[in-house]
Amino acid sequence: xxxxxxxxxxxxxxxxxxxxxxxxxxxxxxxxxxxxxxxxxxxxxxxxxxxxxxxxxxxxxxxxxxxxxxxxxxxxxxxxxxxxxxxxxxxxxxxxxxxxxxxxxxxxxxxxxxxxxxxxxxxxxxxxxxxxxxxxxxxxxxxxxxxxxxxxxxxxxxxxxxxxxx
Amino acid sequence: xxxxxxxxxxxxxxxxxxxxxxxxxxxxxxxxxxxxxxxxxxxxxxxxxxxxxxxxxxxxxxxxxxxxxxxxxxxxxxxxxxxxxxxxxxxxxxxxxxxxxxxxxxxxxxxxxxx
Numbered sequence: 001x002x003x004x005x006x007x008x009x010x011x012x013x014x015x016x017x018x019x020x021x022x023x024x025x026x027x028x029x030x031x032x033x034x035x036x037x038x039x040x041x042x043x044x045x046x047x048x049x050x051x052x053x054x055x056x057x058x059x060x061x062x063x064x065x066x067x068x069x070x071x072x073x074x075x076x077x078x079x080x081x082x083x084x085x086x087x088x089x090x091x092x093x094x095x096x097x098x099x100x101x102x103x104x105x106x107x108x109x110x111x112x113x114x115x116x117x118x119x120x121x122x123x124x125x126x127x128x129x130x131x132x133x134x135x136x137x138x139x140x141x142x143x144x145x146x147x148x149x150x151x152x153x154x155x156x157x158x159x160x161x162x163x164x165x166x
Numbered sequence: 167x168x169x170x171x172x173x174x175x176x177x178x179x180x181x182x183x184x185x186x187x188x189x190x191x192x193x194x195x196x197x198x199x200x201x202x203x204x205x206x207x208x209x210x211x212x213x214x215x216x217x218x219x220x221x222x223x224x225x226x227x228x229x230x231x232x233x234x235x236x237x238x239x240x241x242x243x244x245x246x247x248x249x250x251x252x253x254x255x256x257x258x259x260x261x262x263x264x265x266x267x268x269x270x271x272x273x274x275x276x277x278x279x280x281x
Contacts, residue, residue: 031181035274037174037204062272073181085271086264158262159272164255165181165279 031073033128033163036065041138041159048149052141062138063103064161071131074163080140081157082122088153092145099139100124106132127166136161174204176274178258182281185250192247193225198278200231200258201238207274208232209261214245215277217254230261254280 043051044058053059066076080098084090102114107130118125128134138159144150179199188195200210210231214222225244233239243256257277 030179032177032179033181033276034175034177034203035276037206037272037274040206040272064272067175156264156271160275161272162275162277164257164277 030069031165032067032069033074033076033165034067035076035161035163036067037062037161038065038135039063041140043140043142043155043157045150047147049144049147050141051150051155053139054141057141062140062159064136064138064159065133066128066136066161066163067133068128068131068163072127072129073165074128075166076126076128076134076136077160077162077164078124078126078136078138079160079162080122080124080138081142081159083157084142084155085158086154086156088151088155090144090151092148094145095143096122097141097143098122101137101139102126103135103137105134110134128163174206175201176204176207176210176258176260176276177201178276178278181278183256183278184281185245185253188242188244190244193244194247194250195242195244196256197240197242198256198258199238199240200233202233203236204260204274205235207260207262208234210258211261212241212243213255213257213259214243214253215255215257216252219255222249222253231258 039062041053041062042060043053045051046057053061068074078100082096105111109130113126183196185194185196212226212229214224226241228241231239245253255277257275259275260273262271262273
């Protein structure tokens with residue numbers, strides 16, 4: 001190979017390399033929130049007057065995952081039950097308790113949601129300041145009357161999970 | 167007792183909507199998209215609210231949307247111009263069948279906010 005050919009090749013190579021990399025791929029991530037119902041929760045019946053989703057009471061705590069595509073665009077709100085949506089006829093009052101806590105987090109910083117949560121009545125609010133997935137556990141307990149036995153039948157209660165643009 | 171460990175999701179876009187004049191006089195419109203990845207849900211209610219969650223009257227092709235699993239649906243929401251200043255949220259909320267086997271059920275609501 002003579003010097004002329006080598007010089008020509010040296011000048012041609014960068015030009016062909018530049019052509020090869022010039023093919024951009026575009027994409028957009030829009031602000032979006034998805035509410036995933038992972039485990040719907042089940043009441044255990046540890047005592048004649050009590051229904052509880054706590055594992056210690058034989059229940060299963062509801063698990064809800066919230067995916068946020070962009071940070072600081074949404075807040076989430078969980079409402080644990082304060083009444084049965086369907087049940088046998090109850091002649092006495094039912095005392096309801098419940099809670100919502102941050103479970104598994106996709107980003108370490110999301111653990112701070114728990115300390116920053118706002119709770120009122122049977123509602124718990126979280127400010128979703130980071131993008132990614134957060135799992136929330138919602139527990140519920142119903143105690144009937146003054147330790148009266150719950151009548152036999154099917155009981156259903158509803159948890160509400162909301163994702164609200166800020 | 168039946169326990170569900172599979173994941174089902176509810177999505178709605180855009181996060182921030184903008185009302186624009188419709189073909190009807192004194193009525194504005196916006197388009198939303200609902201995506202149902204909840205196998206346990208077939209119906210979603212559309213709702214429009216003020217900043218303090220008071221309902222606002224609106225019109226849409228569907229007030230309750232029937233949507234299959236893994237399907238998406240575009241829908242328009244029409245709001246009177248006289249109500250525009252009060253509109254803050256457009257939401258979709260899942261509807262659950264009363265006869266489901268589960269003892270606790272989860273209803274999901276996603277709300278978009280006016281831009």
